[in-house]
Amino acid sequence: MNEAIKNILKKNNLSVTGSREKILGLFLNQKGALAHGDIEKKAGERFDRVTVYRTLQTFVEKGIIHTIPTADNSIRYALCKDDCSGGHHHDHHIHFQCASCGNTYCLDDVVTPDIKLPRGYVSSHIEVVVEGICKTCNQ
C-alpha cells in the first residue's frame, strides 16, 4: 500500500514527502471525494493549510486528482483513473452528490451522455453532477 503511493508520486516526477504521502493516502483510503477542509481537519494528522493548498494544486496539475464542481461552491477533489496524465483528463464519468450524507462520488461506470448542441457550438468537455440519495443512504 505504501509502495503504491510512492509509485504514483514517482511516476509523476514528484519527490516523495510526508505530506504528499499522507494526503494521497487519504484519497486512496476513501472512496468519496474530499474538499480542502476535509483534508485539513482529517483525524490523526494536522496539515498546514498552505501545504494542503499547494499539494492539491500539484496533484491536479499532474493529473493525479481532478476537481468536481458542486452547486454549493465547494470544490471537491477525487482521484483520477490511471489513464489521466498531465492535466489532460479522460474522466468521462459522472459525479454524484448525496443530499443525505453529503458525500460526493465518482460513478466510474456511468459514462457522460452525448449532448446534442445547437448548431455552431463545439463541445470539448462535459461535466455531469447528479444530486440525489446514494446507495448507502437509501437503505
Place this chain on the structure above:
Amino acid sequence: MNEAIKNILKKNNLSVTGSREKILGLFLNQKGALAHGDIEKKAGERFDRVTVYRTLQTFVEKGIIHTIPTADNSIRYALCKDDCSGGHHHDHHIHFQCASCGNTYCLDDVVTPDIKLPRGYVSSHIEVVVEGICKTCNQ
C-alpha cells in the same frame, strides 16, 4: 423604469428598490450568466459589495435566478425561466461555458439527458455543464 422588471419583483413579493431594479436589469439585458464580480464592476453603476451579495441571495431564494457551478469555482448566476418559483427550479436545461470568450450561457433548448444510475442511487437533480466554443466565437 422598466415595467417588466418591476413586475418580476412584485410577483415575488419583493419591494421595488433601485438596486434590485438595476441588478435585475443587468440580467435581462444580457444573455449570458453573470458572476458576482461582473455585477459589482458593471459599467455605469457602482454597487455596494454587500448589497450585491444580499440581492443575489434574495433572487436565488425567490427563484428569479439560479446558480451555475463551474470548474473554476466561480459561481455564475443566470435568469430562470418563468416556471421557476420559490427555490424550486425547473431548469432542466444545460449550461455552456465558452473557453474562448469566457461567457456562460443557458441552452434552454437542450434538455438534460436521462442518466442511468447504478442500482440504489436515486436522482433528484441533474446538472450538466458543457465546456467548449460557443456559436459566436466559432465563426
Place this chain on the structure above:
DNA sequence: GTAACTGCAAAATATTTGCATCCTT
C-alpha cells in the same frame, strides 16, 4: 408608521505570496 432594504464598518473565512529552513534526490 412599520417593515424591509441599504451601505458602511468590521468581523470572520478563504486563498495567495515571501522567505528562511528542512528534506529528497
Place this chain on the structure above:
DNA sequence: AAGGATGCAAATATTTTGCAGTTAC
C-alpha cells in the same frame, strides 16, 4: 550539494454580520 517542499507570517481576497439611517408600501 542543489533544488524542491514545507511551514510560519503576513498580505490579499472573499463572504458574512451588526447596526444605524433610509426607503418602499
